[in-house]
Amino acid sequence: MQSGKIEVRNLYKVFGGKTAEVMRLLRAGERKDEVFRRTGAVVGVNDVSFSVQAGEIFVLMGLSGSGKSTLIRLINRLLEPSAGQILLDGQDLTRLTPRQLVALRRRDMSMVFQSFALMPHRTVLDNAAFGLEIAGVARKAREARALEVLEQVGLAPFAGKHPHELSGGMQQRVGLVRALAVNPSLMLMDEAFSALDPLKRAEMQDLLLQLQREQRRTIVFVSHDLEEALRIGSRIAIMEGxxxxxxxxxxxxxxxxxxxxxxxxxxxxxxxxxxxxKDLIEAASPSRVDGAPHVAPSCSLSDVLQRLLGQTEPLLVRDDDGRCLGVITPSSVLNKLSQHRLSAAAHH
Structure with a gap:
């Protein structure tokens, strides 16, 4: 398998001491609740391994207490692992000295939290440029870079304002700009949009997806919101206990x-x-293929429905080589949807 931007290997985090005893119990197959009953120690992360590829949005999900926020804090070493490895571009972060870790965070890793954590006495521009200031970038250069990113998210006109003059959604945009301004290849986002109302949250998701299409960063995103995970995640990791x-x-x-x-x-x-x-195809081949409207097999249901609206002829589904895989008609869509819902109801 191709190596990822991030490789997490057999990662553990134990809170409350007795680490050696807890590790022995976990490796023997004991669950979190039983370990707590026998030792009083809390297992935050239990033998977790995964890989995140460059340029993807990797969403960590789970119920409260599942370990997702602990895991993201282990990745940037706000928490120290009890065992295991975390590799970023092949470099083992668990072996870095505090000074090396600080340098890495300034250069290549940004974090966006649920709380906006803006400095109230500083302007939007100064808040946006703060990471660059910490990294020792000269004022003129850091302000130019921060202004460029503020422009990308539509906040350049507010550069001279203070956080209290902005809405919650705009404040979170400034938090995102601050993380982006240092041009990190890796962004860690912990419940970054969950303090926003549903409309503002959707706007921030749109913005993140738009920036991701343009910039292709690697993003690890913690969320408890299912719709959010399905909307923005390239892949989703589900955690429990x-x-x-x-x-x-x-x-x-x-x-x-x-x-x-x-x-x-x-x-x-x-x-x-x-x-x-590709899920909505009728087996029948169309009588006329040349010049007929067509879609790719991966085209979404909503796009297919949009294309079918006001159209009298069927849609062709063509693969990358131009071969016709079949046709989609309004009746084929209705048939597939009813089959799908019956199947889903049977599973539940």
């Missing part, structure tokens, strides 16, 4: 949940929204 239960694309996890915990997690989601053109 400190363990990693399943990793996969939104589609893979919805279609093939690893266990009942994962299945229950997604039971409130209308999974038909994640159907693609």
């Amino acid at each position: 400190g363990r990693l239960v399943q990793v996969g694309s939104p589609r893979e996890i919805i279609e093939r949940p690893a266990d009942d915990y994962v299945r229950d997690f997604f039971k409130s989601v209308d999974t038909s929204r994640y159907l693609q053109a």
Whole structure:
């Protein structure tokens, strides 16, 4: 398998001492609750291994106490691991000295928290440039870079304002700008949008996806919001009791949940929204292929419906080589949707 931007290998975090005894119990297969009963120690992360590829948004999900926020704090070593390795571009972060770690955070790693953590006495521009200031960048250069990123998120006109003059959504944008201004290849985002109302949260998700299309950073994003994870995640990792239960694309996890915990997690989601053109094909071949409207097999259900609106002829589904895989009609979409919902109801 190709190596990732981040490689996490057999990572553990134990709170409350007795680490050696706790590790022995965990490696013998004991669960978090039993370990706590026998030792009084809390298991934050239990033998977690995964890889994050460059340029993807990797979402960590789980119920409260599942270990997702502990895990993201281990990755940037705000917390020290009890055992295991964290590699960033092949460099083992668990072996870095405090000075090397500070240099890495200034140069290549940014973190965005739920709280905006802006400095009230500083302007938007100064807040946005703060990471660069800490890194020793000269005032003129850091202000130019911060202004460039403020421009990207539509906040340049507010550069001279103070945080209290901005809405919550705008404050969170400034927090995002501050993280982006240092031009990190890795961003860690812990419940970054959860303090916002639903409309502002959707706006920030749109902004993140837009910036990601343009800049292709590697992002590890902690969320407890299912819709958010499905919307922004390239892949999703589901955690329970400190363990990693399943990793996969939104589609893979919805279609093939690893266990009942994962299945229950997604039971409130209308999974038909994640159907693609290849799922909606009728077997019949069209009589006329040349010049007929067509879509790619991965085209989303909403895009397919948009294309079908006001159209009298079927849509062709063509693969990358131009071969026709079949056709989509309004009736084929209705048939597939009803089959899908019957199947989903049977599973629940």
